[in-house]
Amino acid sequence: MNVTSKQIAELCGVTRGTVDRALNNRPGINPETRAKILRVAEELGYRPHFLAQSLVKGHTKTLGIVLFDIHNRIFSQLFHAFEAEARKRGYIVYLVLSNRNKELELEYINNLLDRRVDGIALLPANFNKKFESFLLRSRTPIVTFGNRLAGPFPYIWIDDKQAIRDSVAFLASRGYRHLFYVSPPLRRKGKENIYVPEQRYNGFVEACEAIPDMRFNVIAQKYYLDELNDLIEKTDGKRAILCSSDVYALEVLKWLKSRKIRVPEQIGLMGFDNIDVLNYVNPALTTVDYNVNAIGTGLADLLISRINEEEVPAETLIAHQVVPGESVSP
Incomplete structure (x- = not known):
């Protein structure tokens, strides 16, 4: 007692x-x-009695963060940076994982609101007006990252469209004239919020169409290796595979090795995200790098500023860069 x-x-x-x-x-x-x-x-x-004291003061000194999962190293690294900054500022963090399930996401947000968190950092799977109205009615400060919402919610991430454009330009500068773009999340279009995959896809198509002699294919199905296999067998010339994340690029690299297809001698390969496991991959994977820690830290800072009723920018974009590796020919 x-x-x-x-x-x-x-x-x-x-x-x-x-x-x-x-x-x-x-x-x-x-x-x-x-x-x-x-x-x-x-x-x-x-x-x-912490909760009773918090209710009197009007703040619980707690934050919520909603992620898809922590299997992707980008998300786990981002969370560590977010939590470290929040802790430094005197906040405790509740982490919940939506697994891209829109109903589960709503349930978790309601749970966080019931616990009277001071603010929520949200990677949204939902994307409709009803969802945005629900968030606004909560009167709880919310900052989004990765996927955008149309409403007045501050946003922090990178310029995904430009990053893919830079990727295509890099591959073109190395002489590649046929690109295979692997992005399975595109198959979920209309079913959930896929703002990031859509931005990367749009950047890819725009960049390829701007190069007169560039040919390209987009692979958006779950079993992308089967379609990739058919396309590789039917095409020739200097080709490269560009993946919308390193997770897919690593699967492709494993598959290519099993087929005795040499990288980059027979086909180039490029990923996106520069996850830490790439340090142990051979050949070293060409990828797109951005400061994930800066996103996590900035996310916490923006959210706490909103809680303190301070003005924050509507959009904060973190710089990115192409990291050349051995998986693309010189």
């Missing part, structure tokens, strides 16, 4: 107000009385 300040007051023969001054280090109390109250509180294992 929890020990209350009323019980401490009775044991010490003082009022609850005196106990409150002692426990919160406030003036207006005799030093000997303060020492006695603190000693009794420690002996009884007293812990303040």
Whole structure:
């Protein structure tokens, strides 16, 4: 059973107000009385009722963050940076994983609101007006990252469209004139929020169409290796595979090796995200790098600024760069 300040007051023969001054280090109390109250509180294992205090103050010093999962190293790295910055600023973080399930995402957001978090960092799977109205009605500060929403929610990420354009330009500069773009998330269009995959796809198509002699194919199905196999067998010339994330690029690299197709001698390969496991991959994968820690830290900073009712930019974009590797020919 929890020990209350009323019980401490009775044991010490003082009022609850005196106990409150002692426990919160406030003036207006005799030093000997303060020492006695603190000693009794420690002996009884007293812990303040944090939620009750928070409700009085209007803040719980807690944040929520909604991610798809933490299997993708980008998400786990981002969370670590977010949590570290939040902790430094005096906040505790609740992490929930939606698994791209729109109903589960709603359930988790309601749970976070029930726990009266001060703000929520959201990678949304939902994308309709009803969902945005629900978020606005909560009157809780929300900052989005990765996937966008149309409503007035601050956003932090990278310029995905430009990053893919830069990727295509890089491959073209290396002499590649037939590109296979692997992006299975595109198959979920219309079913969930796929803002990031769509931006990368749009950037890919625009960049390829701007190069007169560039041929390209887009592979958006779940079993992308089967379609890739058919396309590789039917095409020739200097070809490269560009994947919308390193996770797919690593699967493709494994598959190419199993088929005895040499990279980059027979076909080039490029990923996106520069996840840390690439340090152990041979050949070294060409990819797109951006500062994930800066996104996580910036996300926490933006959210806390919103909680403090400070002005924040509607959009914050983190710089990116192509990282050349051995998987693309010189």
